[in-house]
Amino acid sequence: MYGRFAEAYARHSEDSPANAYYDRSAVLELAGDVAGKRVLELGSAAGALTEQLVYRGAHVLGLDREPEMVRLARLRLGQRARFEVADLAEPLTTVPTGSIDLVVASLVLHYLADWAPVLAELHRCLVPGGALVLSVHHPAADWQWAGRPVYLDTTLVTETWHLGDQPVEVSFYRRPLSQIFRLLRQAGFTIEQLEEPRPLPALEAANPKAYKTLSSEPVFLLVRAVAAR
Numbered sequence: 487m488y489g490r491f492a493e494a495y496a497r498h499s500e501d502s503p504a505n506a507y508y509d510r511s512a513v514l515e516l517a518g519d520v521a522g523k524r525v526l527e528l529g530s531a532a533g534a535l536t537e538q539l540v541y542r543g544a545h546v547l548g549l550d551r552e553p554e555m556v557r558l559a560r561l562r563l564g565q566r567a568r569f570e571v572a573d574l575a576e577p578l579t580t581v582p583t584g585s586i587d588l589v590v591a592s593l594v595l596h597y598l599a600d601w602a603p604v605l606a607e608l609h610r611c612l613v614p615g616g617a618l619v620l621s622v623h624h625p626a627a628d629w630q631w632a633g634r635p636v637y638l639d640t641t642l643v644t645e646t647w648h649l650g651d652q653p654v655e656v657s658f659y660r661r662p663l664s665q666i667f668r669l670l671r672q673a674g675f676t677i678e679q680l681e682e683p684r685p686l687p688a689l690e691a692a693n694p695k696a697y698k699t700l701s702s703e704p705v706f707l708l709v710r711a712v713a714a715r
């Protein structure tokens with residue numbers, strides 16, 4: 487999907503209100519001190535979040551299903567991070583057991599129909615007590631704009647985004663909040679923190695309309711969960 491508009495997405499996400507002033511800042515806040523940590527980044531796209539993690543001293547392995555995204559990320563980060571093409575729906579065969587201190591999954595897990603296999607893999611890859619920080623579309627937001635389908639079902643929905651001048655169709659899974667919690671618990675994670683973030687104050691001057699929306703509506707949901715020892 488993202489392979490068709492990788493460059494347009496990379497340009498868009500660089501400074502879009504939802505990515506640059508809302509998701510990335512909130513994910514980094516939940517990640518805490520990453521200096522010296524071995525970080526597995528899921529859905530690393532063109533490396534915008536990777537760069538921030540590396541800047542803070544993390545050793546990052548980024549995984550993305552789209553070869554074009556991996557190419558752009560390698561171009562951006564050079565030797566400062568590693569990137570591999572990998573589909574999160576498949577076993578993460580290149581990541582050794584217990585080799586990761588922190589998993590960061592920014593805006594990617596909602597592309598997976600079934601979270602159980604990937605969460606089991608993340609639990610395997612993490613050191614005992616290691617953390618998973620994830621962001622997804624807020625279940626209330628997707629339910630609202632998708633025409634209020636049965637909230638408790640998990641449903642595939644399609645949205646049209648405008649990346650610059652380019653309209654693109656993006657499909658992802660909308661799942662209820664209780665399901666997100668259940669799946670994490672069943673995979674052996676303890677939920678430590680849940681956040682419905684506020685945008686960075688700087689957005690108010692840069693884009694007052696987006697600032698108002700991101701300050702007053704549910705848009706993304708963030709969770710920090712810890713792999714049980």
Ligand SMILES: C[S@@+](CC[C@H](N)C(=O)[O-])C[C@H]1O[C@@H](n2cnc3c(N)ncnc32)[C@H](O)[C@@H]1O
Pocket residue numbers: 488489499510528529530531532533534535536549550551552555572573574575591592593594597598
């Ligand atoms: C919204 S972007 C993530 C944004 C990124 N975290 C950032 O900060 O720029 C979603 C990314 O997840 C990737 N993706 C979607 N489904 C995937 C899957 N099954 N396995 C691996 N990557 C996937 C897409 O190719 C895309 O690069």
